[in-house]
Amino acid sequence: MTDASLSAETVSHVAKLARLELPQERIDTYRKQLAGVLQHVTNLRAVDVEGVEPMAYPFESSNRLAEDEIAPPMSLDSLLMNAPATEGRFLAVPKVLANEE
Amino acid sequence: MHSPDATSIRDAVRNRSASAETVVAAHLRRIDCLNPRLNAFHEVFREQALDRARSIDAAVERGADPGPLAGVPIAIKDNIATTLGHTTCSSRMLEHYRSPFDATVVERLVAAGAVILGKTNLDEFAMGSSTEHCAWGPVRNPWDPSRVPGGSSGGSAAAVASDLCAVALGSDTGGSIRQPASLCGCVGLKPTYGRVSRYGLVAFGSSLDQIGPFARSVRDAALVLDAIAGLDPRDSTSADRLRESFERGLDEAPAPLRIGVPREYLSDANDPEVNRVIEEALDVYREAGATIVSVDLPLTDVGISTYYVIAPAEASSNLARFDGIRYGHRAAPKAGDELVDLYARSRAEGFGPEVQRRIMLGTYVLSSGYYDAYYDRALRVRRLIKQEFDRAFERCDAILGPTSPVPAFRAGEHSDPLSMYLCDVYTVNTNIAGICGISLPGGFTQRDGRDLPIGIQLQAPAFAEHVLLRIARVFERVRADHFRVAPVGAA
Numbered sequence: 001m002t003d004a005s006l007s008a009e010t011v012s013h014v015a016k017l018a019r020l021e022l023p024q025e026r027i028d029t030y031r032k033q034l035a036g037v038l039q040h041v042t043n044l045r046a047v048d049v050e051g052v053e054p055m056a057y058p059f060e061s062s063n064r065l066a067e068d069e070i071a072p073p074m075s076l077d078s079l080l081m082n083a084p085a086t087e088g089r090f091l092a093v094p095k096v097l098a099n100e101e
Numbered sequence: 102m103h104s105p106d107a108t109s110i111r112d113a114v115r116n117r118s119a120s121a122e123t124v125v126a127a128h129l130r131r132i133d134c135l136n137p138r139l140n141a142f143h144e145v146f147r148e149q150a151l152d153r154a155r156s157i158d159a160a161v162e163r164g165a166d167p168g169p170l171a172g173v174p175i176a177i178k179d180n181i182a183t184t185l186g187h188t189t190c191s192s193r194m195l196e197h198y199r200s201p202f203d204a205t206v207v208e209r210l211v212a213a214g215a216v217i218l219g220k221t222n223l224d225e226f227a228m229g230s231s232t233e234h235c236a237w238g239p240v241r242n243p244w245d246p247s248r249v250p251g252g253s254s255g256g257s258a259a260a261v262a263s264d265l266c267a268v269a270l271g272s273d274t275g276g277s278i279r280q281p282a283s284l285c286g287c288v289g290l291k292p293t294y295g296r297v298s299r300y301g302l303v304a305f306g307s308s309l310d311q312i313g314p315f316a317r318s319v320r321d322a323a324l325v326l327d328a329i330a331g332l333d334p335r336d337s338t339s340a341d342r343l344r345e346s347f348e349r350g351l352d353e354a355p356a357p358l359r360i361g362v363p364r365e366y367l368s369d370a371n372d373p374e375v376n377r378v379i380e381e382a383l384d385v386y387r388e389a390g391a392t393i394v395s396v397d398l399p400l401t402d403v404g405i406s407t408y409y410v411i412a413p414a415e416a417s418s419n420l421a422r423f424d425g426i427r428y429g430h431r432a433a434p435k436a437g438d439e440l441v442d443l444y445a446r447s448r449a450e451g452f453g454p455e456v457q458r459r460i461m462l463g464t465y466v467l468s469s470g471y472y473d474a475y476y477d478r479a480l481r482v483r484r485l486i487k488q489e490f491d492r493a494f495e496r497c498d499a500i501l502g503p504t505s506p507v508p509a510f511r512a513g514e515h516s517d518p519l520s521m522y523l524c525d526v527y528t529v530n531t532n533i534a535g536i537c538g539i540s541l542p543g544g545f546t547q548r549d550g551r552d553l554p555i556g557i558q559l560q561a562p563a564f565a566e567h568v569l570l571r572i573a574r575v576f577e578r579v580r581a582d583h584f585r586v587a588p589v590g591a592a
Contacts, residue, residue, distance in 0.1 A: 011461070018417060018464040019424070020457055021445035034462060036519045041406035041475065047482050054480030057308045057338070058294045058487065058535020059563070064337050078201035084431035093426060094434040094443065 006035040104586045107173045107267040107321040111214070114172035117161060121154035121172030125216050128174045132218065132265045135589055139241045141250075141260040143179055144186040145219035150174070153216045160214075168214025170328055175210060176260045176269040179220040180227050181312065182301035183207055190303050191235040192225045194429045194451030204301020205336065206270060206312050206329040213328040218266050221256030225453045226420065227272055227305045229253045230280055230524050231515065234455040239512060242285060243587035245551045248509040251281030254315070258285040261315040264586045268325050269315040274306045275408050276504070276528025278313045279540040283504035283556025286542045286587060288316045288573075292326060293563045294535035295340035298333030306415040307338070309408075309532040317584055319573045322539070323347040326566065340564070347567055354575045355568055360386045361396040361497030366527060371506040378544035378555045379503055385579050386501070396493040396500065400486050401526065407486065408529035409522055410466050410479035417463030420456070423448060458518060487534040494562045499572045503527050504540040504556035508548070527558060536563050539573050542583040554583075 011031045015022045022030070076089060085092035105113070105124075113119035129147055136142050160167045177183060180190045182200035189195045203211075210217070224234040232240040232255025240255040242248040243263040250259040254271030258281030261269045271278040273291035282289025290313045297312045304310065314325035326347045333339045362383065367376055383393055425431035425447030432446035452460070466475035493500060504527060515521040531538040543557030557576070561569035577584060 010465075014461050014465050014468065016445075017468060018460050019421075019441065019444040019448055020452075020460065021442070021449040022457075026454075026457075030458060030461060033458060033518050034465070036517070037409060037462060037522070038465075040519055040522075041410055043403055044406045044410070044475070044478050044482055047400070047403055047478075047485065049478060049481035049485070052481040052484050054477055055484035055487065056480055058533075059340075061295075061338065064334075066334065074201055081201065082198050082428035084425065084428075091427060094438065 006031050006038060104264050105267070106318045107170065107316065107324055108318065110173050110267055111169065111171045111324075114157065114161065115167060121157040121216065122151060124172050125150050125154040125174050125218070128218060128264075128266055135263055135265060138246060139243060139259050139263060139589070140238050141221055141240055141256040141263070141265055142176065142219045143189065143191065143222050143237050143256070146185050146217060149185055150216050150218050157214055157216065168212065170210065170324065171214035173215045173268060174218050174266045175215045176218050176221045176257055176266040177207065178223055178254050178257050178269070178271045180223055180272060180303045181207065181270060182303070183217065183220065185217060186220055188220070188303070189236070190226045191223045191237055192451065192453065192456070193236050194423050196236070196430070198428060200301075202301065205298040205333045207301065209329050215328070221254070221260055221269060223256055224253035224455065226303065226416070226456050227253040227274055227277055228416070228455050228459050230276065230521050232256065232281070233512060234453055236453060242509045243589045244286060244553055245509065245549070248511050248553070249284065251284035251505070251509065253277040255281050257315050258282055258287060258289065261285070261317060262287045262587045263589045267317070268321050270312055271315055272302055272310055272312050273532065274309045275412060275532050276525050278315065279504050279528050279538055279556070279558060280525070282315060282540040283558070284509040284554065286554030286583070286585075288319060288322050288539065288541055288584070290314055290322045290326065290539045291531060291537060292330065292566060293340070293537045294532070295338055296330050296342070296537070296564065296566065298331075298336040298339045300333055300335040304419040306412040307419060308415060309412060317586065319541070319570055319577050320348060320351055323351055323570050342564060345567060347570055350567070351571060351574050354389070354571055355498055356390070358386070358389070358391040358572065358575070359394050359497040360391045361394050361493055361500040363396050363398040363401065363493070363500065363502060365398050365401040366502030368506070371503060372508060374508065374546040375503045375506060375555055379501070379557060382501060382543050382557045382576065385576055389575050389579065394497045396496060398489055398493060398530075400482070400489050401530065403482060404486060404530040404533060405522060405526055407479045407482045407533055408525065409462070410475050411483065411533070413459040413463035414467050414476050415463070417460045417467065420460055423451065425451070455518070483533050486530050490530070490534045490536055490562075498561070498568060500560045502558055504558040508546055508553040508555050531560055537561050537566050537569050539569055541573055541576055544583065
């Protein structure tokens, strides 16, 4: 089931899933642009994929395991230097009110 | 030294006929002069580069081995992590981000004696084919500043093409090294997937991304590949291959040599000058004794659809980490915010429109109800594309064709995203299949009284870079005059 014509509701829904807050004009612009791309990619349907397995990576590879060795961690300073806000050794985030049920 | 390439610089520094400090200082002066016009560099590490150059000279002075890239000035695309300066991915999301670690490729280049001059501009998060989607302003093509350098590694391509540095690193997910190399008239190599470590490359499409060199000669590209390639325990997708030198034996052309040409590549939709340059390149190979073989790649066109489903899907996952919490842009909190509102505003403010479009596209094709029709199907077509190349390579040693269907276009010409995506038709399948490809300055056309470069692309089987580079060298020996610096600033 594919819908090559994209509704504004779908675009809003996808924006929510993608954690992007978009004003209405953006939703309208993206709707037209994305509809164009999605229309183009329907040509994938014309390819016969009967009996063909999906390929996520170009090569078959097996997991490589590291030795279970303790190594020095990255320093806290280096990890916190890009934090938008800190309190002492902690990353500071705005207080978020959870809904009490 | 007039426009020396990396090989001559390292030879001169190693045998003390030039000092690394002089070479680096000369390139820094060129950057001061030309970068305001080209906007290739976002950051220049003037003092650190001169210090590094001085320590290379000191090493040579006391008889220590300064490394195979001693004194070579190199630029690094700004989506590759450096502890020097910032790593912004040309995005407001990472405007102030300083990496706590160096990418593996950066560590290896420094160990080899190269001198990092700075970070170059790109299409934001490597998403684009023109470097117009750069938060720090567009990059200009050195051959004609009203035109684009290509993308996403436009800054690195423009820097090498105008000799702001001898070589540069870029990244290629669907053509982002090869296409700007074609539009800027230099050499651009995308190694086989897994040949070069991705540790420290900000991920866009994890099954597609590779780091590779820009250079003005095939030997320089081989030199850089020698320095950066190889297994890295910190990148579990890097391949465990025997160390082989790509520079050694570069002048030994494979014999017999079979060059494959897909009829799908000489399309009427190409600019006619592109087709002319391809025909002339085929003549060069014929005269060099190669057999030209017709091969079939019927899935060429559908590669765009395959790529623009898979790459955005992977991007939507990879860019989920940018949420304003641990690093990157955080929106100012508003009363009544839920946590998800903080994420959504931080991301809407931090990401430019092209990045937002691709995240949305990727989220859509992975979402329930659409996953099978788009993403799962694209992965099956991916396997067919790989098999198509495997069959073609049974009959030839390398495939020749255009890198881009057009020479450098004007800024603003492809404002519709789809029309820009269609320019990637000859490069995306290389990444989809994971094989290696290189763009060379194949020829020139004249537009508005200026020379514009047109690239030719060679593609070879996975892990066949040594063959690819030798076949490239055959062309370079005959057409050495094409491998030249852009006349920036000439009237």
